[in-house]
Amino acid sequence: MAPPEDSAVEIDGLVKRYGTATAVDGLSFRAARGAVTALLGPNGAGKTTTIEICEGFRRADAGSVRVLGLDPAGDAAALKPRVGVMPQSGGVPGTARAAEFLRLIASFHTTPLDPAALLDRLGLTEHARTPYRRLSGGQQQRLSLAVALVGRPELVFLDEPTTGLDPQARHSVWELIAELRAAGVSVLLTTHYMDEAEHLADQVVIVDHGRIVAEGAPADLTGAERQLRFRARPGLGLEELLSALPVGSTAKESPAGHYLIEGNVDPGLLATVTAWCASHGVLADDLRIERRTLEDVFLELTGRELRS
Amino acid sequence: MTAAPAPRLDLAPAPGAVPAARMVLAQTGYEVRSTLRNGEQLLLTLIIPVVLLLLFGGTSLLDLGTGDRIGFLAPGVLALAVLSTAFTGQAIGTGFERRYGVLKRLGATPLPRGGLIAAKTLTVIVVEIVQAVVICAVSLAMGWHPHGDPASVVALLLLGTAAFSGFGLLMAGTLRAEATLAAANLVYILLLAVGGVVFPLDKFPSGIRAALELLPISALSDGLRQVLQDGAAFPGKPLLVLTVWAVAGLVLAARFFKWE
Numbered sequence: 001m002a003p004p005e006d007s008a009v010e011i012d013g014l015v016k017r018y019g020t021a022t023a024v025d026g027l028s029f030r031a032a033r034g035a036v037t038a039l040l041g042p043n044g045a046g047k048t049t050t051i052e053i054c055e056g057f058r059r060a061d062a063g064s065v066r067v068l069g070l071d072p073a074g075d076a077a078a079l080k081p082r083v084g085v086m087p088q089s090g091g092v093p094g095t096a097r098a099a100e101f102l103r104l105i106a107s108f109h110t111t112p113l114d115p116a117a118l119l120d121r122l123g124l125t126e127h128a129r130t131p132y133r134r135l136s137g138g139q140q141q142r143l144s145l146a147v148a149l150v151g152r153p154e155l156v157f158l159d160e161p162t163t164g165l166d167p168q169a170r171h172s173v174w175e176l177i178a179e180l181r182a183a184g185v186s187v188l189l190t191t192h193y194m195d196e197a198e199h200l201a202d203q204v205v206i207v208d209h210g211r212i213v214a215e216g217a218p219a220d221l222t223g224a225e226r227q228l229r230f231r232a233r234p235g236l237g238l239e240e241l242l243s244a245l246p247v248g249s250t251a252k253e254s255p256a257g258h259y260l261i262e263g264n265v266d267p268g269l270l271a272t273v274t275a276w277c278a279s280h281g282v283l284a285d286d287l288r289i290e291r292r293t294l295e296d297v298f299l300e301l302t303g304r305e306l307r308s
Numbered sequence: 309m310t311a312a313p314a315p316r317l318d319l320a321p322a323p324g325a326v327p328a329a330r331m332v333l334a335q336t337g338y339e340v341r342s343t344l345r346n347g348e349q350l351l352l353t354l355i356i357p358v359v360l361l362l363l364f365g366g367t368s369l370l371d372l373g374t375g376d377r378i379g380f381l382a383p384g385v386l387a388l389a390v391l392s393t394a395f396t397g398q399a400i401g402t403g404f405e406r407r408y409g410v411l412k413r414l415g416a417t418p419l420p421r422g423g424l425i426a427a428k429t430l431t432v433i434v435v436e437i438v439q440a441v442v443i444c445a446v447s448l449a450m451g452w453h454p455h456g457d458p459a460s461v462v463a464l465l466l467l468g469t470a471a472f473s474g475f476g477l478l479m480a481g482t483l484r485a486e487a488t489l490a491a492a493n494l495v496y497i498l499l500l501a502v503g504g505v506v507f508p509l510d511k512f513p514s515g516i517r518a519a520l521e522l523l524p525i526s527a528l529s530d531g532l533r534q535v536l537q538d539g540a541a542f543p544g545k546p547l548l549v550l551t552v553w554a555v556a557g558l559v560l561a562a563r564f565f566k567w568e
Contacts, residue, residue, distance in 0.1 A: 057568070080325070080416065091409040092413070101338075104334060104335065107326070108325060108334065108417050109326065109418065110324030111322040113317055152320070154321040185319060
C-alpha cells in the first residue's frame with residue numbers, strides 16, 4: 001500500500017452499524033491525491049455513511065480512515081480548513097441570503113475565493129440576495145457546492161453534487177469539477193449517475209450492501225467488449241443463429257423483439273448476423289454495435305431489483 | 309447560465325483558517341442581522357414587550373396593586389425580554405438549524421463548536437441590549453424613575469440570560485424542531501402569565517405563590533423590581549434562584565445537546 005501522503009483518503013476495513021443493520025461492511029479503498037474518485041452504488045449502499053465518516057460527522061465501529069493522512073475525528077481542527085464539504089441536502093438556514101451565507105463561510109478562511117465570482121461561475125448572481133428557502137432545488141445545490149469550495153480546500157467531499165440539476169447546470173458543475181482536478185484538488189464524490197462517474201472520475205468504486213463490488217478506472221470496468229443489438233419480430237430461432245456464430249458467442253431475446261449478441265464482435269460476426277437475417281426475411285431494425293457502459297456493469301453487479 | 313465563457317476561478321488549494329475570535333465575530337454579525345430581520349422574532353423580542361408596557365402602563369385595565377404602574381411593569385417587561393431572546397428565540401432558531409443540518413454544516417467549517425455557542429451567546433446579548441434600550445426609552449417616556457445599583461441589574465440580567473439560554477439550548481438540542489417550536493412558545497406564554505411579569509404574584513394564594521417565586525422568570529422580574537423599584541442593594545434570593553437555574557440548564561444542555 002502506498003504511503004498515506006499519496007492518498008487523499010485511505011479507508012481500511014471500515015465498518016459502521018446502525019442498531020442491527022450494517023451500513024458499511026468492511027470497506028477498503030483509497031482515493032488518490034489530485035484525482036476524482038466516484039463512489040457509486042444504489043440507495044442504501046453505504047455511500048453517504050462512508051463519506052460522513054470521512055468528514056468526521058460519524059464514528060466508525062471498526063477499521064481505519066485517514067483523510068490527508070489525518071484522523072477525521074481526532075484531528076478535526078487541523079482538517080476542517082483543508083477540506084470542503086457538500087452535504088446531500090440542506091445545511092443552509094432558510095432565511096440566509098445566498099451571497100450573505102457564502103461570504104460568512106468565506107470569512108472563516110485566510111485566502112478564500114471571491115464569493116461574487118464563485119456565485120457568478122455557478123449562475124447564481126441574480127439570486128445573490130434571495131433567501132435560501134426561495135431558491136429552486138438546483139440553485140440550492142449549486143450554492144451548497146459554492147460553500148464547499150469557497151475556502152480553497154485541498155480535498156472536497158461532494159455527496160450527490162448534481163442530483164436535481166437541469167442538464168445545463170449539470171454540465172456546468174462537471175466542468176467545475178474537472179477544473180478542480182486540473183488545479184490539483186482531490187475530489188471524492190458519490191453519485192447515482194453512471195455517465196457522471198464515467199465522465200468525471202479517474203477511479204470508480206462501486207459499492208453495494210456496504211461492500212465494494214468493483215473498482216477501477218471507468219474504461220477498465222467497462223472493458224473493451226462490444227455487443228450487437230437489433231430489433232426484429234419476436235421469436236426468431238436463436239439456436240440456429242448461434243450455430244452459425246463463432247464458439248463463445250451468446251444470443252438472447254429480452255424483452256420480446258429485442259436481440260442482444262455478445263462475443264467477439266468483428267466484421268465477420270456482423271456479416272454472419274445480417275446474412276442470417278436476410279436468409280430468413282428478417283429486417284434487423286435499429287441494428288447497432290456498442291460498448292458496455294458503466295450502467296451495464298453496474299446493473300450486472302448490483303442486480304435489477306428496485307432499492308428502497 | 310449562458311454560452312458566454314464563465315470567468316476563471318483560481319481553484320488551486322490555499323487552505324487556512326482565520327483566528328477563532330474573528331470567526332466568532334463574523335458568525336455573531338451574521339446571526340444578529342438574521343435575528344433583527346426576522347419578523348416573528350421581532351414580534352417576540354420588541355413588539356410584544358412594548359405593547360405590554362403601553363397597554364398595562366397607559367391604562368388601568370389591570371390591577372397591578374400599586375399606583376406606580378410603570379415602576380412595576382418596566383422591570384417585569386425587561387425580564388420578559390430576556391426570556392423571549394435567550395429562551396424562546398434561541399430555542400426555536402437553534403432547533404430549526406439543527407433540523408435543517410445547519411449546525412452539522414457549520415461543524416464542517418473551521419468554526420469550532422465552542423465558537424458557534426459563543427457567537428450565539430453574543431448574539432443573545434446584543435439583541436437584549438437593543439431590547440433594553442427600547443424598553444427603557446418607552447418606560448422613561450411613560451414617567452419611569454428607576455433606582456438602584458446598575459451592577460446588580462447587570463448581574464441579574466446575565467444570570468437570567470445564562471439560565472434561559474441553558475434551557476433553550478437543552479430543548480433545541482434534544483427535541484424535534486416542531487416540538488421545540490410548540491413547547492418554547494407555550495413556556496413563554498405560561499411564564500408570562502404566572503411569572504410575575506405583568507400580573508403581580510401576590511394575587512396568588514400564598515402556597516402557590518411560594519412555588520411560583522422559584523421560577524427563573526419570577527426571580528428575574530422580582531429581583532429587577534427589588535433593585536429598580538425599591539432601590540435594594542443586593543437582591544440575594546433572586547440571584548441565588550437564578551444561579552441554581554443557570555447551572556442546572558447549562559450542565560444539562562452540555563450533557564444532552566445533540567448536534568444533529
